[in-house]
Amino acid sequence: MSGMYEGAIQDLIDALGRLPGIGPKSAQRIAFHILQSDSEVASALVDSIRVVKERVKFCVLCGNVSEEDECRICRDPRRDNTTICVVEESKDVIAIERTREFRGKYHVLGGAISPIDGIGPEQLRIRELMVRLADAGIVEVILATDPNLEGEATATYLSRLIKPMDIKVSRLASGLPVGGDLEYADEVTLGRAFEGRRDV
């Protein structure tokens, strides 16, 4: 598709096409949308990109996105300081907050251990987690990394590191998705659901 449009519109299509999950067809569609819509649409987008790059940083304590040195959750005095939930990304914090099940603090690793992608423990915010665990009166660490290969490896690595510190370490339950259909569950999930079965 390249080079068919004149300069500027092709440059925009190319820039949009480099964003994750946007193929050449949608890049073209979005570029024409921006071109044809009111200039407020374009300036809202431009301004919000600029503001994010200028203002948004990462919380010095937990690594979550924040516009202050410390994020909203770390600053909140009503949150339980004795429990830390360890997640891979800021979006996982949002997902857990939406459940309203957890009232403790978070720690965002910035990814998961993945030797293929060159991500070892040093590339993640694990040292910062250890500092937090050494300092405060932490009673429990909940490992909420993704239930996939990299997430499991990261959880195993962390639990070996944390258990000797005499802190309770837990992992989110694996099992059947609520509202799902048993026959459509993959065999690993179904196996986990059996393993983790509870008396009723």
Next chain:
Amino acid sequence: MSGMYEGAIQDLIDALGRLPGIGPKSAQRIAFHILQSDSEVASALVDSIRVVKERVKFCVLCGNVSEEDECRICRDPRRDNTTICVVEESKDVIAIERTREFRGKYHVLGGAISPIDGIGPEQLRIRELMVRLADAGIVEVILATDPNLEGEATATYLSRLIKPMDIKVSRLASGLPVGGDLEYADEVTLGRAFEGRRDV
């Protein structure tokens, strides 16, 4: 998902989510991509949006996107001035250019007649087309609007308008897609393929 992030990042997610074909999940993914990547990624995107809004306009003759008053194709002296291919959108020009089958000029309507969406002939660049047909020595008009309800209606409307001017009016052939499988063709397409069958 709204209101879960702090100000700036949520504003960017909202702005991205208003673009066509971007749902809340991809808006979030793109926002974090922009946040976490080098500032060159963000500034390339910001600059290309700004340049498009400043520089790209529509060709005064054919309505195609252009950075000059007249677009590249209208300015090209090697293109055949006696044939005009009428399309709905600039992206259709690109699609036809890619075939290298057509060496005439274009006319971009800016859409198709669609009473449900409040688009009648007055909302399209039909008056401009009539001016072009009255002026120059046009021999043939090829109606290349989309092969759907709105495109067919627009083509019918235009052919009624143009035929009395003693100009040949043609429509792109409908039929089986090349490389496709006959059994997967829908019945309308297959019916058209029968109607339009040619002696071999």
